Amino acid sequence: MAPRPLRTAEDLAEAGLVPPDAVPALRDVSRRYSVALTPHVAALAAREPAVARQYVPDAAELKTAPHELDDPTADAPFSPVKGVVHRYPDRALLKPLLACPVYCRFCFRREAVGPDGGLLSEAELDAALEWFATKPEIREVILTGGDPLMLSPRRLGAMLARLAALPHVETLRIHTRVPVADPARISPALLAALMLEKPLYLCVHANHASEFTPDSFPTLRALHGTGAVLLGQSVLLRGVNDSEEALEALFRAMLRHRVKPYYLHQLDPAPGTARFHVPEEEGLALLRALRGRVTGLAWPSYVREAPAGGGKYPLGMKGFDKAADAGRTPPHGWAHSSVGRAADS
DSSP: OOOOOBOSHHHHHHTTSSOGGGHHHHHHHHHHSOOOBOHHHHHHHHHOHHHHHHHSOOGGGGOOOTTOOSSTTOOGGGOSSTTEEEOSTTEEEEOOOOOOSSOOTTOTTTTTOOTTOOOOOHHHHHHHHHHHHTOTTOOEEEEOSSOGGGSOHHHHHHHHHHHHTSTTOOEEEEEESHHHHOGGGOOHHHHHHTOOSSOEEEEEEOOSGGGSOTTHHHHHHHHHHTTOEEEEEEEOOTTTTOSHHHHHHHHHHHHHTTOEEEEEEOOOOOTTOGGGOOOHHHHHHHHHHHBTTBOGGGOOEEEEEEGGGTEEEETTOTTTHHHHHTTSOOTTTOOEETTEEOOOO
8 A cells, every 4th residue: 555645643643753742732733734744755854854844743833923924925805716816917826726745834825725625616717717818918827726736637737728728828837846745746647738839837846955856856857848947936944944055955956957946935924934934134145145156047036025915026136125015016027907916926
């Protein structure tokens, strides 16, 4: 019998990832926030503390700091129909499901994601796709969630084909953890579903170099073979990648696997995530220390979300920080969409 995902505090204790006396407190955590580690991630977490920290729950998650928000990216005010988030005038998110192969302890959607899936019904998905069809200003569709690669190849392929058939949609993007969290899930049928005539960008979420394992290498190479452009996105996390050495190793690992570092995110203030927080000034200092040590190919944009759904903006760029913190539109690039201030997605 194939190993099953770890989903309970008892599973984690049995795997040796938490001490037995932590089980009662972690049961309380799992009642509020979903827990899941694939067998692949569980094996990696057992030997790499920086991976375990990302996925193994902690009692501190039930403590909400004053600055933390239930919806730190403010998706709800920018959702014209269920499953769609529209901020920037030329692009919008499609969230076809809210299930993931693993549940990150720092996730900004941690109140929403879970094993029940949040899967859009056929009618809801049709309404969402019809919304895209009636919006000629939308040039890019970003599939996120949840993890879109958790969908069946048939369902994902049909969704991508319908979006790619829209004349005004020029690019498609998928945000995923699957290639590093559950690489065996990338089947020939799933690879076939990703082969499109229009450009497809696959953003792979990884936060530590050790997540790029021998199993993930052929998977990422196969994804590259579909014609998709592979980009990397990471979150700056205390105890995971908050050192020059860890960031350099992460970015170099991405490049070795043909993944271009794209975003380094400042942690979003979701409830119970304070233990992962790294001050922005420290993040900027880390990146400054890497300047000249790593190739420009390894250089991501360091970004954070502005308040109240104002969207992502690059940290350390003159003119952006003060404007965003004051709730104003930063210069050069942000505009107002039909449902509110634009945000990078």
